[in-house]
Every structure is written in structure tokens, then in C-alpha cells.
Amino acid sequence: MKALNEDIKTGSFQRAYLLYGEEAYLKHLYKKKLRDAILPEGDTMNFSAFSGRGIDVRQLIDQAETMPFFAEHRLILVEDSGFFKSASPELAEYLPQTPPETVFVFIENEVDKRGRLFKAVKSCGRVTELGRQDARTLTSWILGTVKKDGRRITQDALALFLEKTGDDMENIEHELEKLLSYTLGSDAITSADVEAVCTETTENRIFDMVRAVAEKQQKKALELYYDLLSMKEPPMRILFLIARQFNQMLQVRDLRDQGYDNSSIASKAGIAPFIVKRSLSQAAHFSKEALLKAVEDCVEAEESVKTGKLGDQLAVELLIVKFSGQVVS
Numbered sequence: 083m084k085a086l087n088e089d090i091k092t093g094s095f096q097r098a099y100l101l102y103g104e105e106a107y108l109k110h111l112y113k114k115k116l117r118d119a120i121l122p123e124g125d126t127m128n129f130s131a132f133s134g135r136g137i138d139v140r141q142l143i144d145q146a147e148t149m150p151f152f153a154e155h156r157l158i159l160v161e162d163s164g165f166f167k168s169a170s171p172e173l174a175e176y177l178p179q180t181p182p183e184t185v186f187v188f189i190e191n192e193v194d195k196r197g198r199l200f201k202a203v204k205s206c207g208r209v210t211e212l213g214r215q216d217a218r219t220l221t222s223w224i225l226g227t228v229k230k231d232g233r234r235i236t237q238d239a240l241a242l243f244l245e246k247t248g249d250d251m252e253n254i255e256h257e258l259e260k261l262l263s264y265t266l267g268s269d270a271i272t273s274a275d276v277e278a279v280c281t282e283t284t285e286n287r288i289f290d291m292v293r294a295v296a297e298k299q300q301k302k303a304l305e306l307y308y309d310l311l312s313m314k315e316p317p318m319r320i321l322f323l324i325a326r327q328f329n330q331m332l333q334v335r336d337l338r339d340q341g342y343d344n345s346s347i348a349s350k351a352g353i354a355p356f357i358v359k360r361s362l363s364q365a366a367h368f369s370k371e372a373l374l375k376a377v378e379d380c381v382e383a384e385e386s387v388k389t390g391k392l393g394d395q396l397a398v399e400l401l402i403v404k405f406s407g408q409v410v411s
Contacts, residue, residue, distance in 0.1 A: 086112065086210045090119045095155065098177050098186040098207030100200070102166070102193045107251035108212040109189050113159070116187055120157045127151045131159045139173050146176070146184045156184045166193035166200055174198035178206045214249050217354035223251075224258065228271065231262055235271040242276045245356050248283040257281065284315055288323040289360065291402070296367035300406035307402055317394035318387065324401070325380035331365040332373040334358055339370075376405060 089095055099116060101109050121128055128150045132142065142158060150156040165173060166188070177199075180186065186207070193200050203209055215223075221240065228235050235243070243261070247254045257280045264279045265271050287310055294303035310320055330353070337347045344362075348355045365373065383401050386392040392400070 083112075083210060083212075086208055089208065090115050093119060095120060095185050096207040097180045097182070097184070098188065098203045100166070100188045100190070100193070100203045100207065100209045101212055102188075102190040102210075103212040104191070104214055105212045105251055107255065108215075110252075112210070112212070113187065113189055116185075117157060117159070120155050120185055122153060125153060128153045128156045129159070130157070131161070132163065133161045135162075135164050137163050137165075139170065142173065142186075143176050146180055146186070149181075150183050154183065157187065158184065159187050159189070161189045162191065163188070164190075166190050166197060169197070170199045174202040177202045180206075215251065216352070217244065217249075217348070217356075220244065220249060220251070220254065220354075224254065227258060228262070233262070233265065233269060233271060236273065239271050239273045239276050241356055242273050243280060244354065245360075246276065246280045246282050246286060248285050249354065250283070253283060284310065284313075284319075285323060288320065288327060289364075292324060292327050293364055295402060295406040296364050298406055300403065303402050303406045304399070307399065311395065317398045318384070321380060321383060321387075321394075321398050321401070324398070325377060325384075327361075327364075328373055328376040328380065330357070331361050331368065332370070332377060334361045335365040335370060335373065338362060379404070 086099070101112055103109070117129070130145045137160065142160065145158055146156070148156065167190075174197075177186070188203065200209070221244070224240065224243070225235070243257070244254075247257045260279050261271060261275060265275050268275075287306060291303050291306040291310070294300075294306060307320070311317070330351070333351055334347050337350055342350065344355055344358045347362075348358045351358065353361075368376070379401060383392070383397040387394045387397050
């Protein structure tokens with residue numbers, strides 16, 4: 083991001099920018115920053131936006147070849163095109179020939195780094211991956227926002243806040259706005275404030291469900307599952323998150339067995355320290371063999387749904403029943 087910020091600061095722009103990754107908040111932020119830096123405020127004459135699959139490459143090139151109207155640059159924004167997952171030889175061949183007045187900004191979720199278009203942008207432009215941020219970065223961002231508002235937040239409240247919100251920056255921003263509004267007139271934000279207004283993420287509800295499974299509280303685990311279904315959470319997403327949690331438990335358990343402390347585990351696994359702590363706590367209910375079996379069962383459940391052997395809702399339910407109703411050792 084350093085090179086990207088430098089371009090924005092100096093006004094020295096590349097022919098093309100590719101912003102990709104999981105963090106939607108950062109992609110939206112830098113899309114706005116680039117537009118504000120490249121074009122004068124309110125300039126719509128020199129701005130073209132394309133979105134979704136099926137974009138006509140020839141139309142993009144025709145726009146790129148059009149000289150800007152009473153401005154230094156023409157900006158072409160292309161979002162969620164799928165060009166970076168499929169072959170786009172014509173666009174890849176054209177990019178190095180783009181007029182210096184034209185700037186392409188591509189925004190994608192996934193890319194193929196082996197593809198010609200990815201390599202073309204990397205060669206003549208700027209490629210920036212905007213993935214999930216680590217706990218230190220998120221903490222710094224939250225503290226800066228709170229300080230800017232003239233407040234402070236206790237350490238316990240900050241840890242609880244991150245535990246509830248997860249690492250999605252859009253969700254953090256939304257929940258922080260709620261928290262700051264709720265505590266208007268107070269100097270300090272406390273854990274009680276966080277408990278009062280902040281909503282738990284789906285991931286946290288999944289954590290509670292798996293904890294109920296680990297503690298053999300079958301009724302509670304199923305109730306939490308039905309709650310998630312009533313909130314319109316797709317069963318296959320729930321299955322994905324259950325599998326991810328068992329994988330995470332297996333990973334932190336393995337690192338702990340190798341002698342690493344919580345801080346080192348967090349660094350090696352790329353997860354927040356509080357997640358390490360709670361994952362280790364959950365993993366204590368399972369043997370390593372049981373965790374491996376749970377991961378395998380999640381894969382089998384997914385396969386059963388894909389092949390039509392089981393419905394998605396039933397497949398996940400059977401998985402919960404199996405692991406919450408037996409002694410796992």
C-alpha cells in the first residue's frame with residue numbers, strides 16, 4: 083500500500099491499478115482516494131465505470147483512447163469483471179499501450195497471478211492486495227478513530243470489541259459508529275458499553291456453537307444452529323465456518339505442541355491473540371485425532387451435499403449431532 087499511497091500523494095499515476103483481496107472496506111477506500119486524486123471534484127465527463135461479467139473489452143479500449151475533456155486524465159473503473167480469472171489477451175496486450183492520460187483502476191475479489199492480465203498490470207502499473215488486516219493494525223486504527231473523537235477505550239473493552247466484531251473493517255467501522263454514538267458525553271468507553279450495543283458476527287455465533295459442541299451441550303448447539311438458519315445464514319456457509327474453526331483449533335494445537343507461546347502462535351497462524359486463546363481453550367476438549375476426524379467429516383458433509391446424497395441443512399445438523407453427542411477423546 084505504500085507505493086499506492088505515494089502515487090496518490092504525489093499525483094504521479096501509473097497506467098493501471100489492480101486492487102484485489104478480501105477487505106472490501108480498503109478496496110472502497112482506495113477506489114475513492116484514487117478517483118479524488120485523479121479527477122477534479124465533480125468531473126463526470128472523464129470518468130467511465132464498468133461492473134460485472136460480460137464487459138466488452140473493445141468498449142474499454144475505445145474509452146481509453148478518448149482524450150480527456152479539459153482535464154489531465156481520464157479514469158476508467160472496472161469492478162468485479164472476472165478478467166483476472168479468465169483469459170483476457172486483448173486487454174493484456176493493450177494495457178502497455180494505454181495513452182499516458184488514461185488510468186485504469188481494476189477492483190476484484192480474486193485473481194490468477196499466473197494470468198496475462200495480472201502480469202500486464204504488474205508490469206506497467208500497480209498491483210495491491212488488500213486482505214484482512216492483522217490485530218495490531220486494526221487496534222491502531224480503532225484507537226486512532228476513538229482518539230480523534232476525543233475519547234479513550236479501556237484495554238478490556240477494546241479486546242471485547244474486537245472479539246465481537248471480528249476482523250472485517252466494514253463491520254468494525256459500523257459497530258464503532260454505534261459505540262461512539264452510544265457513549266456520547268462519556269470520556270471512556272467500557273466493556274459494559276461494548277456489551278450494550280455491539281452485535282456479534284456470524285463467526286462469533288459459530289464459535290459459540292462449536293464451543294457448545296465441544297462441551298457436549300447438544301441442545302444448545304442445535305438451538306444456535308437454528309438461530310443462524312432463522313437469520314438466513316446459508317447452511318453451506320455455516321459448514322465452511324465450522325470447518326475453518328476446527329482447522330484453526332488443529333493449527334494452534336499443533337503449534338502449541340511444538341512449544342510456541344500464544345504470541346508466536348498468533349504471528350505464525352496470522353490470527354489475533356484473543357482468537358488463539360479461545361481456540362486453544364476449545365481445542366482442549368478434543369484430541370488431535372478427533373480434530374482431524376472433525377475436519378474430514380466436514381469435507382465429507384460438503385461432498386454429500388454436492389453429490390445430492392444429503393440436503394445442506396440436514397448435513398450440517400447431522401455433523402453437529404455427531405460431535406456434540408459423543409465422547410471425543
